[in-house]
Each structure stands twice: as C-alpha cells, then as structure tokens.
Amino acid sequence: MSNGISSPMLRELGRTEGGPETLRLLARDQDTRRFVLLRALLDAALDAPDDRCRPADRARLRDDWALLEAADRADRHAVREVLLHPTVGPWALDCLRALTGPGALTRPRPDLTHLGAVATAAGVRAGLDFSIRLKSRRGRVVLPTLGELRVASGSGTMTAVRVADGRVGAAGHGTGPGGPVWRPVQALPAVTGGRSPVLLDDVDPYRADLSPRADRPAALSLDEEDRQRWHATWDGVESLLHLGGRHRVDEAALLLRCLVPLARPLADRSGDGPAHCSGTRREAFGAVLSSTPPTAAFLAATLVHELQHTKLSALGVLTPLHTATDDCRYWAPWRPDARPFDGLLQGAYSHLALADFWQRYALAARGAAHRDPAWAEHARCREQVGAVLPVLAGSDALTPEGRVVVDEMISTYRRITDCPPPPGHLARARAYVATARLLWRQRNSTGTGASPL
Secondary structure, three states: OOOOOOHHHHHHHHOOOOOHHHHHHHHHHHHHHHHHHHHHHHHHHHHOOOOOOOHHHHHHHHHHHHHHHHHHHHOHHHHHHHHOOOOHHHHHHHHHHHHHOOOHHHOOOOOOOHHHHHHHHHHHHHOOOEEEEEEOOOOEEEEOOOEEEEOOOOOOOEEEEEEEOOEEEEOOOOEEOOOOOEEEOEEEOOOOOOOOOEEEOOOOHHHHHHOOOOOOOOEOOOOHHHHHHHHHHHHOHHHHHHHOOHHHHHHHHHHOOEEEEEOOOHHHHOOOOOOOOEEOOOOOOOEEEEEOOOOHHHHHHHHHHHHHHHHHHHHHHHOOOEOOOOOOEEOOOOOOOOEEHHHHHHHHHHHHHHHHHHHHHHHHOOOHHHHHHHHHHHHHHHHHHHHHHHHHHOOOOEOHHHHHHHHHHHHHHHHHHOOOOOHHHHHHHHHHHHHHHHHHHHHOOOOOOEOOO
C-alpha cells in the first residue's frame, strides 16, 4: 500500500496485534507529523498579525527556535526526546488553531512562550550552557520531560534561568537537577525492548489538557506515597503483559512514552462507582492517562486497552478506515452515551484486545482468587464486543482497509469464543449486556437520531 502499511501489517493490526516493524511504522509516522506540526506552528506565528503574535513574542520565538536548532546540532536524539514528548502535541496544536483555525481572532492569544521551556529542556539534555527567560506558573518553571524549578516569581512572570553543566538555576535560587528547589519528573523502568524509561509525568503544565472530558478526573500531582505505589505496581506489569502474548509487551515497549496520573474518579470517593479510570488523546501520541491502578494486573489491562486506541488512531491517520460522520450515533455497551461510528469501532477494538488479554490471564492464573476475576472481565468484554460487531460488519461506511480490520476483528472474536469462560461468568456477562441495552433503549426512546440496535 502507498501509505506504507502492507496487507500483512493491516491484518496484524486488525487482530489487535502488530509486530515491532508494524508498531515502529506507526510511531515513525506520528513522529514525522509532530515535526511538521511544530514547523507549521513556527511559520504561522511568524506570519501572524501583531494582534495575534506581538513583535516581542515573535523575536522570542525566533530565539527559542535557534536554541532548539543548536541543541539539535549537539545531540539530535536528546532533542527528539523532548519534541516527541506527548504533552508537546496538544500544546502545539492548540497554538496553531489559535493562530489559523476557525474563529482564531476570537480565541485567547496562544501561549507561544512555552516553546522556550521546550527548547530549554532540549538544551539541558543536549549538554548546552546558556541563559534564557522562562514563564513561571504558580511559582514554578517547568521543563518538559525533566522537572520543575521552584521560584519566587508570580504566575505569568518571566524568570531568568541559567543552564550550565546540565544543571538549571534561577536567579537568587538553588539549582537543579539535584538542587533543593528542583523536583524531577519520575521515570519508570523501560519495558524490555523499549527505547527509554517511561515517564510518570505529574509536572508538565499541559498534561491537564490531555483530560478535557467532563467525566474524567483531573491530572494529579503525586506525593511520595503515590509515587511509591506507582513504582510498586509498575514492577509487576511486564510479566503480566507477557501473559497476553509477545505483542502486548511490544506495544508497551514501542508505543508508551509517558503515563499521566489522574485523580481517582469522583464516584469512587463516595464508595459508589468505578475505582479506576483511564484515557488517551489522539494529539498526544504515546501518553496513557490513568488513575492509580489497584493492582499490577489492572495496570497491565489499562495499557492493553489504551494502547489499542493509540494504534487504531495512528492507523486511521495513515489510511482512513471509514467514511462515517458523527451524525448517526450508536449504542455501545461500555458507555452510557450514544457513540459515533468511529467511537464504536475504537471501543470494540480495545475491548476485543481486553477480552483476549483476560482470557489468556485466566488460563494462566493459579488459584481462583486470580482466575475468577479474570474470567469475569473476559466474559464481560467478550459479550460487549459480540453485541456490536454485527453493526460494524454491516456498515457500508467501511473503506477497503477498514473492511480488512473488521474482518480480522471478527476472526479474533471467533477464536476467543472457542474457549468459553465458566458458564456462570458467561451468564452474568450476557445479563449485564442485555440490561445495558434495555436501559439505553429506554433513555433514547424519544428519538435522537441514534441507531436503536
């Protein structure tokens, strides 16, 4: 195929799998798009009228870009680590939309000063010595992928920062990394085969933009107890991913770049509701948002679930999978609200991977304490996917590539149903899905343009 995705690769991805070559192709395409986005942002800012980008902002932008170029000459890999950090994507896209998108003149002026923080982080990683003025936010100067420097300046003021010998200092303050006013970003050990450690980013100011949904908790700043809990949970994840197959380890190693901690769901704090939540955002390739998982098994399942969204979104950019619009909405047994076709496809894909993961986990588990919860999760996901696969398969909105993906999803579903869960788990899962369908029909009986299923 002209987009670089071969037919075997497409079938791999349709099975919710994907070997290293396939996953690296998706990552390379996303990386290229990030560089194009940043260049487009620079060009748009330099060409913008003064009321959107003031002359002083334009001059600072040129200086920040020059620092990036100097860092790139010194250590290209170090610069890529910063520019490809997931939180840089939503910031750059929001700035570009504020400069060129619909209604740009009515939007707040974009925060182009953040490029200085990005360039500084790249310069630190590349080993450069330099001075720069950076914006403080609530008494902090944040360097993406590195950490935050506490300063006395108020929010929004420019603070003089000096970088020398890999250490960052502000006028009249200590230095970092390692200084008394420096708080580094936590790093979790790399998954085997991964290019670098996985950042546990509770520092970056733009991480909050990764969680825009009203029903998703806000990004969380971790205390020491939280950090220890994350590290302890992470220690058991890779071995559990192996239970799901080598492709689950490859996904985490090659696609996961940072975890963004979320607060616990609001409902959970009152004892009534989900104890865990997670998510992704298309513009933040490589980031998984997650509240603190209760066990390593649920963190592994969270990665399986969310990295399917990462894969399918990246594939859909390379080659469109459907032509459906958001006008028609569908019942999805994993959500209370009606979903567009793309959301239905995304949800079915991720839940199919979960059904496969929990089945393998249950078959390998020793003892009912681990086996029974895994079968319960598998049965629920299996029945949810089975309820919507006919809708996907019968859609005339699928492109030829989308048809291949859905056909492979059906084959995978048939494979996992060849090994059914214990009857009690299956009966409860079927009752759960049937009840969810009935409640959804009752809520939508007045007619909303949604598919009744």
